[in-house]
Amino acid sequence: MNKNNKQSNSFTLSNDKISVSLLLIPALIFCTIFIFIPAIGTIIGSFYSYSLTSMNNWKWVGFGNYVKATQDEYFWVALKNNFIIVFASIVLQVGVGTILAAILDRGIKHGKVIFRTIIFTPMVISSVAVSLIWLIIYDPNVGILNAIFKSIGLPTPSKGWLGDPNISIWMIMITAAWQNTGFMMVLILAGLQSVSKEVYDAAEIDGATGVKAFWYITLPMIRNVLIVAILITTIGAFKVFEFIFVFTQGGPSNATQVLGTYIYKQAFNLLHMGYANALSVILLILALFLGWLQLTSSRKA
Amino acid sequence: MSRFKLANLIAYGFVSLFSIYVLMPIIVMVLTTFKSKREIFLEPLGLPSQFGLSSFEKALSVGLGSFMLNSLIVSFFAVFLIVTISGMAAYVLSRIDFKFNKFVYLLIVAGFAIPPAAVLVPLYTMVSNLNLLNSLFGVMMPLTAFGIPFTVILFYAFFLDFPKEVEEAATIDGCTKLQIFFRIIVPLSGPVIASAAIFQTVWIWNEFLLALIMLTSDDFKTLPIGLLKLRGEWTSDWGAIMAGLTIAVIPVLIVFLLFQKYFVRSLAGLGK
Numbered sequence: 159m160n161k162n163n164k165q166s167n168s169f170t171l172s173n174d175k176i177s178v179s180l181l182l183i184p185a186l187i188f189c190t191i192f193i194f195i196p197a198i199g200t201i202i203g204s205f206y207s208y209s210l211t212s213m214n215n216w217k218w219v220g221f222g223n224y225v226k227a228t229q230d231e232y233f234w235v236a237l238k239n240n241f242i243i244v245f246a247s248i249v250l251q252v253g254v255g256t257i258l259a260a261i262l263d264r265g266i267k268h269g270k271v272i273f274r275t276i277i278f279t280p281m282v283i284s285s286v287a288v289s290l291i292w293l294i295i296y297d298p299n300v301g302i303l304n305a306i307f308k309s310i311g312l313p314t315p316s317k318g319w320l321g322d323p324n325i326s327i328w329m330i331m332i333t334a335a336w337q338n339t340g341f342m343m344v345l346i347l348a349g350l351q352s353v354s355k356e357v358y359d360a361a362e363i364d365g366a367t368g369v370k371a372f373w374y375i376t377l378p379m380i381r382n383v384l385i386v387a388i389l390i391t392t393i394g395a396f397k398v399f400e401f402i403f404v405f406t407q408g409g410p411s412n413a414t415q416v417l418g419t420y421i422y423k424q425a426f427n428l429l430h431m432g433y434a435n436a437l438s439v440i441l442l443i444l445a446l447f448l449g450w451l452q453l454t455s456s457r458k459a
Numbered sequence: 460m461s462r463f464k465l466a467n468l469i470a471y472g473f474v475s476l477f478s479i480y481v482l483m484p485i486i487v488m489v490l491t492t493f494k495s496k497r498e499i500f501l502e503p504l505g506l507p508s509q510f511g512l513s514s515f516e517k518a519l520s521v522g523l524g525s526f527m528l529n530s531l532i533v534s535f536f537a538v539f540l541i542v543t544i545s546g547m548a549a550y551v552l553s554r555i556d557f558k559f560n561k562f563v564y565l566l567i568v569a570g571f572a573i574p575p576a577a578v579l580v581p582l583y584t585m586v587s588n589l590n591l592l593n594s595l596f597g598v599m600m601p602l603t604a605f606g607i608p609f610t611v612i613l614f615y616a617f618f619l620d621f622p623k624e625v626e627e628a629a630t631i632d633g634c635t636k637l638q639i640f641f642r643i644i645v646p647l648s649g650p651v652i653a654s655a656a657i658f659q660t661v662w663i664w665n666e667f668l669l670a671l672i673m674l675t676s677d678d679f680k681t682l683p684i685g686l687l688k689l690r691g692e693w694t695s696d697w698g699a700i701m702a703g704l705t706i707a708v709i710p711v712l713i714v715f716l717l718f719q720k721y722f723v724r725s726l727a728g729l730g731k
Contacts, residue, residue: 175555178636182563185548185607188540192582192604193570199581210584258477265470275719276478279485282715282722284665286683287704290690291484294491294697302487305503336481344723368466397574400667404687418576418668426672431580442577449572 197442203435210429223436233437236415242327243334243416244395250335252387255342260372262343263350264358274347278340285337289404292333296320296405320405323413330401330414338394342387349383350376382455389452396444417441488708491701499697514696518703521692522677526685527707529595533681534663537599541606541659542652548607549614550640564615571608575601575668583672593676602663610655617651618644653721661722664711682707 204223206216227233258277262270280288295301296319307314320326353376361371377384399418402408408415408423415423417437425434491499492514493507552564575582582601591597621644629639667683674680677688686707693699715722 174635174637175557178640179551179555179557179560181547181637181640182551182560184544185567185611186563188544188600188604188607189567189570192601193573193578193608194566196578196581196585197573199584200578203580254477258474261470261474266467266474273474273478274723275716277474277481278719278723279712279715280481282661282711283708284667284683284686284711286665286667286686287708290686290700290704291488293690294701295484295487297697299695300499300503300697302483302503309504336484339477340481393572393574397576399576400683403667404690418574421576421579422668422672425580425583434580438577438579442573445572445574445577446569449569452572453568 200435200438200442203432204439205432206435207430207432209431210425219432223433226433227436227440232412232415232420235412236417236420239327239414240396240398240416243331243398244392246328246331247334247338247391247395248388250331251339251342251391252346252384254335255339255387256346256377256384258339258343259346259350260376262347274340274344278344280337281341283337285400286404288333288337289401292329292336293320293404296329321410323406323410326406326414330398330405333401333405334395334398338391342391345387345390346380346383349380353379385455386452389448389455393445393448393452396441396448485708488701488704491697492705494698496696496698514698514702515706517693517696517699518689518706521685521688521703522680523682523685523689523703523706525678526680526682529679529685530664530682533595533599533602534660537603537606537663538656538659540599540603541610542655544603545607545610545655546614546645546648546652547640549611549618550644552611553615553618554636567608567611571612575605579668579672582669586673592673593679595679598670598673598679598681601669602666605669606659606662610659613655613658614648614651617648621647650721650724653718654724657718657722661711661715 205218205220207219207222208216262274266273283291295303298304298314298318301319303319304314315322315325319329357375357379358371361367361375366374397418398416399422402414402416402419403422406414408419412420417440421434421437421441424430424437490507493510494505495508495511498505498507548563548567552560552567586592586597586601589597591600625643625647626639629643634642665683666681670681670684674684677685680688686703689700689703
């Protein structure tokens with residue numbers, strides 16, 4: 159009797175495992191239809207030449223679209239801009255975010271929650287709204303940036319803040335930092351708060367306080383959080399789209415394109431679907447590589 | 460001692476300056492809403508002389524109300540689907556160690572890394588072939604899919620930390636895994652559900668690229684795409700543009716301030 163009972167129990171258990179696994183199916187269906195199949199479609203489509211208007215008229219071009227990319231000056235400009243934005247975002251968002259987090263963690267006593275709330279706020283505003291708000295600030299006629307520069311007697315750029323690509327790429331960065339630095343601060347602050355007080359007490363006995371203790375003791379201890387912060391920023395910098403779409407549309411003459419906006423232009427303005435797919439595959443490979451880096455580094459953590 | 464005070468001063472100075480940098484554009488946005496055209500051009504740094512509401516009327520005439528309604532509908536249904544589907548999937552992945560499940564987890568992490576821009580053309584073609592362009596349903600489905608991987612990872616981490624004893628006791632009492640999930644795990648997952656829902660709501664409320672390619676008719680535009688219409692319609696009427704932005708941004712800020720505890724927690728948890 160007892161034995162029988164046990165047997166049926168183990169049978170229902172494995173049955174139980176299978177039936178509960180059905181809960182996985184909706185997630186699999188959604189991701190397969192809308193992420194994985196399109197991803198495969200992107201790869202296949204990148205070997206063809208076609209446009210939206212001639213859907214049935216696909217022409218096999220082999221690696222032609224990829225060869226075209228290597229010879230396309232604007233593709234390299236877009237890729238270069240993505241890397242500039244990655245690098246500057248790490249310095250501006252992770253770097254400044256770390257300083258802000260350190261100050262909120264141990265540097266000040268009053269107003270921590272208020273400062274944290276204010277600095278985090280832009281994170282919840284849509285990037286389009288953020289871009290439009292900054293558009294009026296950069297505007298050469300009514301913008302306060304020009305007004306401030308003029309009132310303290312500094313020269314303002316003759317083509318406006320967004321007209322000269324050498325300047326506008328930095329304006330894009332300032333706007334991106336405005337939106338994202340608070341996120342990095344909160345992320346890093348959570349890491350800092352997990353460092354126990356004993357560590358600081360021990361450091362103080364050894365004569366390390368303030369900035370010195372932060373540099374030699376705290377930073378190495380939150381190394382994993384910093385890696386995650388850098389990876390999130392890097393992935394975000396490759397996804398950047400709205401700021402450029404609203405500020406410059408990638409212009410003048412494609413000088414401020416990034417991969418996202420250039421793919422959009424090739425696909426939906428020029429109707430070069432095959433070529434847009436090839437550019438997407440390059441973005442896909444970069445994104446998967448970064449995702450893999452994130453996975454391996456967070457595993458270590 | 461004086462050196463200590465100086466360090467303190469620098470610390471307060473730095474966060475204060477950064478806070479001003481963050482607040483300044485929001486203040487400009489709200490003040491410009493109330494300024495007259497003349498004031499906007501002649502006194503960019505000045506305050507409005509009166510609180511006129513004409514800019515709000517212009518902004519609303521673009522159709523902001525309907526854009527907002529569309530965003531509400533898309534956000535509500537997509538977030539509901541994302542949280543439900545991801546919660547179920549994460550529970551299976553965290554409890555049942557089939558080899559297949561490990562493969563699925565890797566797939567989902569890979570899905571997290573794939574940005575919408577990398578699958579833009581096939582996704583557009585697919586939605587267009589299904590005749591779902593310019594429909595809220597057509598944009599809701601891919602948005603749901605793109606929200607799932609991150610949410611699964613979030614729930615997965617939460618379920619792994621969940622105390623095993625409760626579940627073991629329930630198993631002894633004869634509960635199946637399905638019953639355990641719906642009767643024990645879900646009721647105790649309030650905080651992580653709130654975090655996931657808030658994070659996804661903000662993401663979908665603000666999503667731009669997929670909505671841009673799929674919603675071209677004004678009847679179906681969501682708020683981020685609709686906001687571009689403000690600029691198209693009121694080219695240099697900054698008062699109207701800023702009024703529209705104020706209408707779009709202030710409700711989100713209020714929701715954020717009410718729920719910021721969960722919000723900060725959900726993002727801070729990413730580093731773990």
